[in-house]
Amino acid sequence: MPVAEIVFWLVAAFTIISASFVVLNNQLLYSAIALLFSLFGVAGLYIFLWADFIAGIQLIVYIGGINVLIIFGIMLTNKISSVRLSQTNVQQGVGAVIALWLMILISLVISKTPWLQIESSEPSETVSVIGTLLLSKYLLPFEAISLLLLGALIGAALLSREAT
Amino acid sequence: MFIDYSLYILFLPLLAFVIQIFFGKKLPRQGDWVSILAIVSSLVLAVIMFASMISGYDPNFKQEASFTWIDMGEFKIRLGFLVDNLTIIMLLVVTLISTCTHLFSTEYLKGDIRYSRYFAYLGLFTFSMNGIVLANNLISMYMFWELVGVSSYLLIGHWFEKKSAADASKKAFLTNRVGDIGFFIGIMLIYNAIGSFAFGDIFNGVASEMITGTTLTLAGVGLFMGAMGKSSQFPLHIWLPDAMEGPTPVSALMHAATMVAAGVYLAVRIFPILTPDALLVVAYVGGFTALFAASIAITQRDIKKVLAYSTVSQLGYMILAVGTGVYTAAFFHLLTHAMFKANLFYGSGSVIHSMHHALHEKHDHDTDPQDMMNMGGFRKKMPITHWSMFLSTLAIAGVPFFSGFLSKDAILAGTLSFAQHHPQHFLLPVFGFGAALITAFYMFRMMFLTFYGKSQMPELIDDIHESPKIMTGPLVLLGGLSFFIWYTLPYFNFMSSHGWFTDLVVPKDSSVPGNPSADYISKGAHHAHHLAMYLSIAVAFIGIFLSWTFYIKKSLSAEAWSKRLRLLYRWSQNKYYFDENYNKYLYQPTLRLAKKVAWVDWELYDKYFINGFGRLTNLASRVAGKFDYDGIDQVLVDGTAKIANFLGSLLKTVQTGKLQNYVLYVTCGLIILMIIQTF
Amino acid sequence: MDQLNNYLYISAILFSLGTFAVMTRRNGIAVLMGVELILNAANINFVAFSRFGGMNMDGHIFSLFVIVLAAAEAAVALAIVINIYNNLHTINVDDAALLKE
Numbered sequence: 027m028p029v030a031e032i033v034f035w036l037v038a039a040f041t042i043i044s045a046s047f048v049v050l051n052n053q054l055l056y057s058a059i060a061l062l063f064s065l066f067g068v069a070g071l072y073i074f075l076w077a078d079f080i081a082g083i084q085l086i087v088y089i090g091g092i093n094v095l096i097i098f099g100i101m102l103t104n105k106i107s108s109v110r111l112s113q114t115n116v117q118q119g120v121g122a123v124i125a126l127w128l129m130i131l132i133s134l135v136i137s138k139t140p141w142l143q144i145e146s147s148e149p150s151e152t153v154s155v156i157g158t159l160l161l162s163k164y165l166l167p168f169e170a171i172s173l174l175l176l177g178a179l180i181g182a183a184l185l186s187r188e189a190t
Numbered sequence: 191m192f193i194d195y196s197l198y199i200l201f202l203p204l205l206a207f208v209i210q211i212f213f214g215k216k217l218p219r220q221g222d223w224v225s226i227l228a229i230v231s232s233l234v235l236a237v238i239m240f241a242s243m244i245s246g247y248d249p250n251f252k253q254e255a256s257f258t259w260i261d262m263g264e265f266k267i268r269l270g271f272l273v274d275n276l277t278i279i280m281l282l283v284v285t286l287i288s289t290c291t292h293l294f295s296t297e298y299l300k301g302d303i304r305y306s307r308y309f310a311y312l313g314l315f316t317f318s319m320n321g322i323v324l325a326n327n328l329i330s331m332y333m334f335w336e337l338v339g340v341s342s343y344l345l346i347g348h349w350f351e352k353k354s355a356a357d358a359s360k361k362a363f364l365t366n367r368v369g370d371i372g373f374f375i376g377i378m379l380i381y382n383a384i385g386s387f388a389f390g391d392i393f394n395g396v397a398s399e400m401i402t403g404t405t406l407t408l409a410g411v412g413l414f415m416g417a418m419g420k421s422s423q424f425p426l427h428i429w430l431p432d433a434m435e436g437p438t439p440v441s442a443l444m445h446a447a448t449m450v451a452a453g454v455y456l457a458v459r460i461f462p463i464l465t466p467d468a469l470l471v472v473a474y475v476g477g478f479t480a481l482f483a484a485s486i487a488i489t490q491r492d493i494k495k496v497l498a499y500s501t502v503s504q505l506g507y508m509i510l511a512v513g514t515g516v517y518t519a520a521f522f523h524l525l526t527h528a529m530f531k532a533n534l535f536y537g538s539g540s541v542i543h544s545m546h547h548a549l550h551e552k553h554d555h556d557t558d559p560q561d562m563m564n565m566g567g568f569r570k571k572m573p574i575t576h577w578s579m580f581l582s583t584l585a586i587a588g589v590p591f592f593s594g595f596l597s598k599d600a601i602l603a604g605t606l607s608f609a610q611h612h613p614q615h616f617l618l619p620v621f622g623f624g625a626a627l628i629t630a631f632y633m634f635r636m637m638f639l640t641f642y643g644k645s646q647m648p649e650l651i652d653d654i655h656e657s658p659k660i661m662t663g664p665l666v667l668l669g670g671l672s673f674f675i676w677y678t679l680p681y682f683n684f685m686s687s688h689g690w691f692t693d694l695v696v697p698k699d700s701s702v703p704g705n706p707s708a709d710y711i712s713k714g715a716h717h718a719h720h721l722a723m724y725l726s727i728a729v730a731f732i733g734i735f736l737s738w739t740f741y742i743k744k745s746l747s748a749e750a751w752s753k754r755l756r757l758l759y760r761w762s763q764n765k766y767y768f769d770e771n772y773n774k775y776l777y778q779p780t781l782r783l784a785k786k787v788a789w790v791d792w793e794l795y796d797k798y799f800i801n802g803f804g805r806l807t808n809l810a811s812r813v814a815g816k817f818d819y820d821g822i823d824q825v826l827v828d829g830t831a832k833i834a835n836f837l838g839s840l841l842k843t844v845q846t847g848k849l850q851n852y853v854l855y856v857t858c859g860l861i862i863l864m865i866i867q868t869f
Numbered sequence: 870m871d872q873l874n875n876y877l878y879i880s881a882i883l884f885s886l887g888t889f890a891v892m893t894r895r896n897g898i899a900v901l902m903g904v905e906l907i908l909n910a911a912n913i914n915f916v917a918f919s920r921f922g923g924m925n926m927d928g929h930i931f932s933l934f935v936i937v938l939a940a941a942e943a944a945v946a947l948a949i950v951i952n953i954y955n956n957l958h959t960i961n962v963d964d965a966a967l968l969k970e
Contacts, residue, residue, distance in 0.1 A: 079929065096898060
């Protein structure tokens, strides 16, 4: 097995194990930190998929932004020293079964579908192509999502401010 | 080197603006030295550029730099800078006058509450004007054009506590906007036809007939409308006299080098695309404005109003020159006019300043310090102001050996030759020479009333003093620049404008096919030169002589004549009732129309149409309501509701209100769907 | 690493884990983390299809949009969670069932 292959499997395993930690750990803060590693792993996968720009955005937005936000949320709402309650609800058993089923079914679908695949070579750079697409073909969605971000910004500010 | 230097010249005042607006109040001396440092560095760079232009002595010198501003596939906008001889001269003029204004203002606005903000706006103003000068395309010119509009608004309204100042700034801004609409339409017409904003592309496009005929005429007139607004040409001249509400140094800057010069500069730049029809419009607007504004200036009592109308009149000259084809003469007049008119404004500022102080000593707050009827006999008290203003007055009146003579003569020669080729347009030289006569008259009237004769308020005269050195410095400098010699170097001829300017700014052929060539025009002007010269000397001296008999010798009584020509006198003094007529025939009818429309909307439409609908609906809904209640509600709806109620109580058990239950159900559903699909 | 299916399996696992978290965790923030995992799974699919479908960049654009949406969603969701915490002094999603009545 070439080194790249080994690294790939390591990254994949790392991602999945971290994700399981996120889901199964009882300490919320540990979950958040495991999520961080999992997101890191996903960024690694992106690099294997020749999507260097997306990987960068993943690092900046997910890890730098969203994950920090989540940790903030935990800090703001949970007293760390508070009594440890059960972190899962009564559906735990049923949920586990259903999630397992879901995974098995999706995997079945994946293995049974003859995916269309086109050979291609690694592009020299993706950023300029993405930039051009964003400002030409996807200009309208781009503008729409910018409006959405603005709305989310205002909404979040409105929701979280002190009631007066 | 030229592009780099011009960028420094452009952005240094902007830097000063930013520093001043944010930190001005905290800096020592309210930061005026920051602005002065920036503008003086700009001036030094402009002088260096000017010197290397003179040493290069290349009439075809041109440097261009551009970059892509917007690039979206087919749609591209490139912005850039163009440096040629015209630009370099203009940069020098703007930075020189701006520097003088900065220096002058340190004294004139001493102790003003918005001292640092004033200097910030001066920087912004200079920046935007330099932007216009440097633009190599219409779109960035338009942007800087609007910036000039904004900064003039800010500066005219500097003392916005005064209602008249606030109104004047609004008026200036809105009147300019009228012209700018035309400007924008012109830009769009040209872009639509040629697909580029850059001057070079536009000239080539016009030459290759990508845009012709009426469209081109309309585009040219549209662009010229912008120039009309900024250069306050008839009928958009109304803002400029009111703009005197701003501080006097600003008036000097605005009416000599920056704002109003922008219009002429635009007209000169777009000259190659003006069709013969558009040129005629330009010529008539300019010529008429020249005479018309001069005739108003005769009767004004406010020293700044006289200068304001004289500015309008002189701008009319320049526009007239563009219209008759001698557009380099227009630019030459712009150059000489900038120097002597700025000087006249500084001089009037100096006079007003000392009047103000004298009145302040006497605790007299009712007398208008700008009214010439309160002045007189200041010659001995303010010798420097007097002499420097006297030189500039000689220049503007068109007396030989002074700068104004050369440029005015060039314009009048062009006009005369145009009328010789087209006798049906004989009115144009009549406008020109008539305005020259009146100009000489009213300028000397202003000088005589202010500096000569007996003081009208003898109790004041002891308190009138010469202004401090920082104010007289610019006066001496610009007064000296009123002599012919600076403009005709290296030839020392005082009879024609031949000099470094005519060598370096050579008229180019119009791009419009069929327009007369530059050579043809300049030959014609050359032929008419001598006749024009004698005529203009004659009218200048007649004007001065008349003024002398009226106001010094007093063998003719000004009062008696004003009574004899009462109607004309009243018209002129009231500026031909333009503001009143605009108010009566433009603003008021618009307001009345709006009120009528509002009345129709409310009284007829709302009350009868909309409310009628309401009543009709009301009736119909009553009928429907009865049927609805008895027929449908009791049987059908209640029956359905009972069924739904029963079913609901069954399904209620599923409705736990717990979100995660729902997610569970959804996932179950998903799994079932997948099983159905896959197997 | 040159197999489309590998990526899809990883994505499927992440997706199921995310779903499990959404269904079973009591803490609102933990639910949010589950949602993030689901979105990441979808993103991996987008990029993977883009890579194996002839390096078609549209997939990248979509994943970009998803990331932006996730950011917006996280901001709003956390604002809501904090609001609930301020009002009910808990962030257990079970307790936020006022709509039931």
